[in-house]
Amino acid sequence: xxxxxxxxxxxxxxxxxxxxxxxxxxxxxxxxxxxxxxxxxxxxxxxxxxxxxxxxxxxxxxxxxxxxxxxxxxxxxxxxxxxxxxxxxxxxxxxxxxxxxxxxxxxxxxxxxxxxxxxxxxxxxxxxxxxxxxxxxxxxxxxxxxxxxxxxxxxxxxxxxxxxxxxxxxxxxxxxxxxxxxxxxxxxxxxxxxxxxxxxxxxxxxxxxxxxxxxxxxxxxxxxxxxxxxxxxxxxxxxxxxxxxxxxxxxxxxxxxxxxxx
Amino acid sequence: xxxxxxxxxxxxxxxxxxxxxxxxxxxxxxxxxxxxxxxxxxxxxxxxxxxxxxxxxxxxxxxxxxxxxxxxxxxxxxxxxxxxxxxxxxxxxxxxxxxxxxxxxxxxxxxxxxxxxxxxxxxxxxxxxxxxxxxxxxxxxxxxxxxxxxxxxxxx
Ligand SMILES: Cc1cc2nc3c(=O)[nH]c(=O)nc-3n(C[C@H](O)[C@H](O)[C@H](O)COP(=O)(O)OP(=O)(O)OC[C@H]3O[C@@H](n4cnc5c(N)ncnc54)[C@H](O)[C@@H]3O)c2cc1C
Ligand code: FES
Ligand code: FES
Numbered sequence: 001x002x003x004x005x006x007x008x009x010x011x012x013x014x015x016x017x018x019x020x021x022x023x024x025x026x027x028x029x030x031x032x033x034x035x036x037x038x039x040x041x042x043x044x045x046x047x048x049x050x051x052x053x054x055x056x057x058x059x060x061x062x063x064x065x066x067x068x069x070x071x072x073x074x075x076x077x078x079x080x081x082x083x084x085x086x087x088x089x090x091x092x093x094x095x096x097x098x099x100x101x102x103x104x105x106x107x108x109x110x111x112x113x114x115x116x117x118x119x120x121x122x123x124x125x126x127x128x129x130x131x132x133x134x135x136x137x138x139x140x141x142x143x144x145x146x147x148x149x150x151x152x153x154x155x156x157x158x159x160x161x162x163x164x165x166x167x168x169x170x171x172x173x174x175x176x177x178x179x180x181x182x183x184x185x186x187x188x189x190x191x192x193x194x195x196x197x198x199x200x201x202x203x204x205x206x207x208x209x210x211x212x213x214x215x216x217x218x219x220x221x222x223x224x225x226x227x228x229x230x231x232x233x234x235x236x237x238x239x240x241x242x243x244x245x246x247x248x249x250x251x252x253x254x255x256x257x258x259x260x261x262x
Numbered sequence: 263x264x265x266x267x268x269x270x271x272x273x274x275x276x277x278x279x280x281x282x283x284x285x286x287x288x289x290x291x292x293x294x295x296x297x298x299x300x301x302x303x304x305x306x307x308x309x310x311x312x313x314x315x316x317x318x319x320x321x322x323x324x325x326x327x328x329x330x331x332x333x334x335x336x337x338x339x340x341x342x343x344x345x346x347x348x349x350x351x352x353x354x355x356x357x358x359x360x361x362x363x364x365x366x367x368x369x370x371x372x373x374x375x376x377x378x379x380x381x382x383x384x385x386x387x388x389x390x391x392x393x394x395x396x397x398x399x400x401x402x403x404x405x406x407x408x409x410x411x412x413x414x415x416x417x418x
Contacts, residue, residue: 006264006281006327026328033284033323034305046281050328074317074378098394099375100308103317104324180393 002042008051012157016134018047019155025049027070027109030101055108055159060085063165069108069158077102088169088187089123095173096120097180108158111143114150114205115181116236121206122171122187126198129163147204166191172256173201174249176240183241186253188216188261195220197254202235202246212254221262222255266330270295271339277326285329286310286321289336297337297366301396308395311367311374312336318374320394337366340373348415349373349408358408360399371395372409376416383413 004024009015015025022044026032035041049055055070060081067076076082077094096102096110096119110120111131123129124140131143134157143151152158169189173182182201189196195216197209215224232247241249267276270293277292289295289312301309303322310322313335340347349372352358359365375391376383383391388409389402397405 001282004281006325008327008330026325029323029325029328030305033325037303048325048328078378078380098308099371099378099391100311100318100320100394101305103314103319 001036002039004043005045006048007045008048010051010053012052012054012134012159015047015049015052016155016157018045019157020045021154023047023155025112025157027106027112028072028104029109030097030105031109031113031115049108049157058082065089065163065165066160067107067163068160070106073097073102073105073107073110074099076107085165086127086163086169088166088171088189089127089163092119092123092171092173092185092187095171095175101180107161111161112150112152112158114144114146114148116147116203116205117181117183117201119171119173119182119185119200122185122198122200123163123169124161125206125208126187126189126191126196127163127166127169128191128193128196129161131161132159133157134159144206149205164192168261170257170260172253172260174253184246184249184253186250186257188254188257190220190261199250202250204234204236209250209254216258220258222258225251225255225258264327264330266326268326268329268331269333271335279326281325281327283326284322285312285314285319285324285326285334288326288329289321289334295336295338299363299366301363301367306394306396307364307367308371308392309364309367311370311395313370313374316374316377318371318378335370337370340369347373348418349376349412352412352415353405353408356404356408356411358400358405364395364397364399368392368395368397368405368409372412373416375409376413383410385410388413 024043026048056068059066073093073096083090131138167190171187173185184202185200197212230247230250232243235243235246264281299309301307305323312321
């Protein structure tokens with residue numbers, strides 16, 4: 001690691017006031033610390049968000065589940081409130097990485113990083129969640145802008161994410177057993193705005209599959225999905241899977257998610 | 263430099279550290295608690311697992327500064343004097359190790375897994391709970407057996 005100064009502010013206001021061109025926010029550190037060790041990143045000042053109570057916690061209302069940016073994956077996975085309100089979201093959080101990673105890694109860190117294989121973006125897009133930063137609110141689809149890219153401006157802080165409660169939702173993931181990241185993952189949700197299907201791991205970023213959404217709206221069944229071919233063009237190719245394999249896998253995972261809901 | 267005060271195995275420690283200091287470096291180099299191992303240093307193997315405020319974390323992927331004001335338990339803090347913790351005893355009884363390099367991390371993860379899990383642990387739960395811990399020797403069979411026995415021992 002290159003040298004840095006360390007600050008641990010106690011409020012969002014102080015954290016934002018400390019931030020500048022060469023500062024970096026530290027959440028759970030499960031992506032940032034390995035990246036700093038490899039000297040792929042450096043910071044003049046590390047602003048640790050770990051002592052800001054307003055960034056942590058889960059609140060549930062009649063229509064929404066709100067999760068603070070610094071809430072760790074394990075807390076989302078184990079929350080009886082999230083399990084009751086949005087089981088698909090709790091199940092997704094419980095499938096991230098491993099026990100130790102889930103005890104540290106956070107919602108805010110995961111979405112700010114926007115790894116193409118990260119799981120949370122699928123839930124945010126399928127559930128039509130809204131990201132609240134210290135300056136504005138953004139629908140999930142406008143927040144995720146590309147591979148490892150988001151709409152966040154330098155020094156802008158994710159404060160919380162508001163998830164509208166769906167009628168039903170499920171996440172199906174095919175993991176790389178070594179890295180635990182998804183080779184592909186599909187989140188299916190029946191929301192107030194209709195059926196939404198979002199995919200992670202397979203492309204450069206999270207994306208929806210309108211053709212599946214259309215047929216599932218008419219007939220929410222696995223049978224409806226037969227004949228919907230996913231285009232392999234533009235999907236990821238690596239040592240683990242070809243684009244064609246991932247395209248096929250998306251169909252399989254979508255069917256698994258739908259099966260678990262019917 | 264950054265000032266930290268961390269309670270490790272029940273004892274308070276204060277230090278002035280380079281902010282880059284990893285929790286595992288603080289434990290091994292400052293406190294000489296070398297039971298916590300570094301297998302990969304890339305967040306994969308879990309040999310460095312300790313409990314931070316009661317939860318299993320990879321101490322190679324946590325800054326010592328992040329642990330300021332918190333409580334850490336390492337493998338050295340599990341036994342009560344000469345009496346092994348039930349999970350340690352179960353690893354011995356069921357031969358849950360060969361070279362022993364992964365063992366401190368396995369035991370710390372196992373204890374946290376039992377504490378963090380609601381209800382009885384199935385074999386499947388144990389295997390999933392070990393996703394973040396690697397063993398190059400045993401093939402895991404006896405580790406899984408040891409954890410099932412250790413979990414029963416902890417409830418007893
Ligand atoms: C072994 C291993 C396996 C993993 N497997 C998976 C997996 O299967 N699925 C998955 O989705 N992820 C996986 N991860 C990643 C994990 O979920 C990370 O925790 C997550 O990607 C980053 O969250 P963090 O809280 O650790 O953030 P950090 O690493 O602390 O930060 C990541 C980035 O986000 C920025 N940031 C953090 N918080 C905020 C905020 N509130 N506002 C603005 N910017 C912010 C930081 O500045 C940094 O650039 C894995 C990680 C490891 C080490
Ligand atoms: S040394 Fe920490 S995970 Fe391997
Ligand atoms: S016993 Fe040798 S690595 Fe596990």
